[in-house]
Amino acid sequence: MALPLICALLSACASTAPRMGMPDAAPVVPPAQPLARLPAPVTPQAAVMADVMHGDFALAHNDLSVAARAYLRAAQAADNPELAERALDLAIAVRDVPLARQALARWQALGAPVAGVRQARASLALAAGNRADAMVAFTQLTGQGAAGWREALRALAGARDPVLAGTVLEHIATPQRLAGQDDALWLACSELGAHLGRRHFARTLAAASVRHDGSAAAYLWQAQLRQADGDRAGAEASLQAGLRRHPRNIPLRLVRAARLAEAGASPAALGLLDNGPQNHDTYALRAAIAARARQQPALRALYAELARLPAARRGHEAYLLGQLAELLGQPRAALRWYAAVPAGAEHGFAAAIRRAVLLDRTGQTVAARTLADTLARESFEDPRHYRQASVLQAELAQRARDWPRAIAAYNRALLFDPDAWDLVYARGVSYAEAGRTTDALRDFHRVLAAQPDNVDAMNALGFTLVDADRDLPEAGVLLARALAARPDDAAINDSWGWLQYRLGDYPAAVTALRKAWRLQASAEIGAHLAHALLASGARAQARQILDAAWRIDPHSRSVQALRGQIGS
Template sequence: MAGCDRNRQVVWRNSVLSGTVKFKQVRQYVAVGLVVLGMTGCAALPNRSGPASPSTPQPLARITVATPDLDHDLLAQLMAGELGLAGSDLKVASQAYGKAMMISNDPEVAGKAAALAIAIHDPDGAARAIDRWQALGATPAQLAQARAELAVEQGRTDEAKHQLSLLLASGDKDAWRLFGRVLIGSRDSALASNLLESLATPDRLPPDPKAWLAMSQLGEQLGRHTYAQQLADGAMKRFGTADTYAWAAQLKLNNGDRNGGLNLLKQAQVKDPGNIGLRLTYASVLGQSGDYAQASKLLERGPQNAQTYAMRAALAASAKDNKALEQVYKQLSQAPSDVRESSAYLLGQLAEVLGRKEDALKWYDQVSDDDDHAFDADLRTAILLQDLGRSAEAHQQLAEMQTDYLDQPAQLRRAYEVDADLYLRDKRYAEAIDAFSHALQVVPDDPDLLYGRGLAYAQIGKINEAVADFRRLLKVKPDDIDASNALGFTLADAGRDLPEAEKLIATARAAKPDDPSIADSWGWLQYRLGHLDQAVEVLHSAWENGKDADVGVHLGEVLWKQGHHEQAQQIFDQVRRMDPKNSTLQETLKRLRP
């Protein structure tokens, strides 16, 4: 028992009096001390010298733990700075790091404070931060870079040039990279360009092709094309690597010298035939020029990866070469597992193009959830299911997508739109309207969605709703020719507001004089206006040019009304052979021959 006071003193000293203990640790040790005292029971033991005075406080009761204010709490300032950065509030972040650097001995904190002060255009704060950084041990290269950035920010050309020269003379292995960072971050491109050309000269650049290329690329980005080309040509002659040839080729292509660029790319590829990136670049340029065959041959040789297969497929598709597509599909489907897995979406696309819909479904099912094409793969799956007559599965797939992408408006809108389009295919217009309406809740006033829903309304005879959607669309997008035609036809078909219909269709016809659907609208309007001869002339021309089923039905009806029943019947028979289930034909025949 005699040791109880000593125990208290040990806990007291260890927990509170140590001046080197951090604040959070102090609070923790106090709590531990209380637990220890409670467990030993010392506080309940009688005092040997007599009863304890009730007014005498326990030792711990006299302890005061000092709590630093926020301005002097390093952790609080660092957290405030990071929260400011996370919220893109650079001013708050700069203020917090400015306070943090004064109570921290970490040079990185001062360096970050300097960078933030420069970023918010606070020259005084930046100067203080740089001085603090120097005091804490920043390297000469770091200091020169920061002071150069500040000088560039303030437009002090001579000082910027001086500091950049110090940076390049510092011997730092990253000096040229830091030099580039200073210039690329400048708001004054003219100043940055002048500094680049005056300091990054061939006689000062190190014997490293990467540095030459980096400065040439920086010059190109700053608009100094002549300087960029000179450095590129110099690097090519001095080092002769495939990369220097490739960059010099790119510059020639950028400046419109296609032949010169292709020649250099060819030489680069010869220097490094196994470089897949070079082959892809060379093939891409050839493909852009329409030389699909040569581009394909180039890519067929040498190592293959997901990118080469993808470009080969694109080239074959551009050339409409199904044989080449078949070859790519076969090779890719037998490629190593990692290539197949990363190319599952491409394999699905190729299978679709080649008419292998069941195979396409299997490939799309293998597209991983973190693949950039995951959404598209799910969408194509739904469309393929519909094509294969599995409509219920298609809509179930889209329903699941509408749940999965509930927090992604662009994808959610697309899932609803495809759902609506598939319902339209099946002439399930009520469900299509419902899907379009859900999509419009996600993206109100979307022109494509309004157009689709307007068509669906018109199909079930809800003319007022159809007209409302088309008019709303034209208010959002007044120059939408298809909407003008759709509204004009809907009004003409309903026999209402014919002057407005005539104006709308005339506008559409002037914009697209050869469009058969617009010609159909114009001919149908003439029929509604009682101009049968003109209607027949327009509709007959549209029918001959396009053989569209609805145009044929309209032409047949006008001929019937003129009494040319035999001619009309011939047209109806042709439409029936084209589209046996055409609902417009069926409805028209019921009216004409009740």
């Protein structure tokens, strides 16, 4: 390399330089570059650009006031109406009235459109809180027709002073000034009045709209206003009047049918929906009302009606058809309908979840698990869907009594929401079934700490303590509270009876467990009742109950263990 040679040469030169008789040499200064000798001129264009950049930077940091001033400086130096309009909008937004007036003057000087100036004056009057100016400005703005009305309502809806906005609205939106306008404008003014707290104005204008045009939307809005004000009879009258005039209108029929179903008149609700034009909303409400009322003929009729639709429209109703097939006890048909729902459709993910559940119920366990695993893997970046898929994995594992797999799935579901108490509770149940009593108790305690009145958690914690024969006094307190809250709950009566069995009070145990068995004949309850009967000396009755429990679930560990004790 050349570097050592250069260093050596420099060292030699230093050593041979004369030490005496020569003055120190002046430092050598290189000549300045020609452009560096001249001051850099600040051009008007550069100043404008600097102000615009300053405004952009301030706006990016949400400093609207600084941005407005920077844009106004730029607009004053350049013939750019867009900069002036931008400054005006920001000044109004921060309610800097003097700055807004300057920006408005500059915008006008640069040829702002008349409509834009009127809109700005109206917004500026609102920002300044000037009632008189606002009245004039909004009157002029709404005199421009539909476009002016749209801008006026937008400005009033965003006003920071709802009292002033309401006053201005009542001044400009009179039946006389709205005459000849589209009915939608009448309703928009009434809705804005309700939003601004002007209930009397909103009701008055809604009634005027009904008289003026009598559209279905007007009757519906009037009914909604009356319902919100607690006038159920008035709301009903509006709906009935609207249906007399528009008997085939879908929104009116939907609202009226929902009210009828809520009042227990499901046949009348279904009759109203059945007759007239149909769309997805009418089909869905018909299904919901019929399912809630357990109207199987209505469900079958709707299912047949949807199945006869043209292919394209039938495809849009595939998810609803799947739900109906499930309700009608046709799981294989439901599987076909759910499979027809595209993955990217609104109900695509829900349809896939239902497919997995039905695959498992129809004995296709491996396919169900594979689908559930695929859904979880593909939805990891969507917390809501990932939770649903993980819970599906857990529930499928629970049905297969694969408790470690269920626990692992609940752990994954809880990744995005560790305080989802329904999932903590479900994981606790899996821990208990897996024999991990300490972990189960920890989860149940956590749920109760967050939700002290959670009866299911009381029962689960109490039963787990009893089943493990641990801290029976605490279990007694918990189960007594749960029983008082839900005295006819089968699971709670089972827990209470099992506690009495542990305490040695066999007559009380038999009484509680018989009640639980009557409420819900499950294998677990049957096994507990058989234990209590056996301890009471009623061996024949115990065997009879145990046989019935075995027929319900021959795989129950509790049933199998007791059958081994007394002989199958």
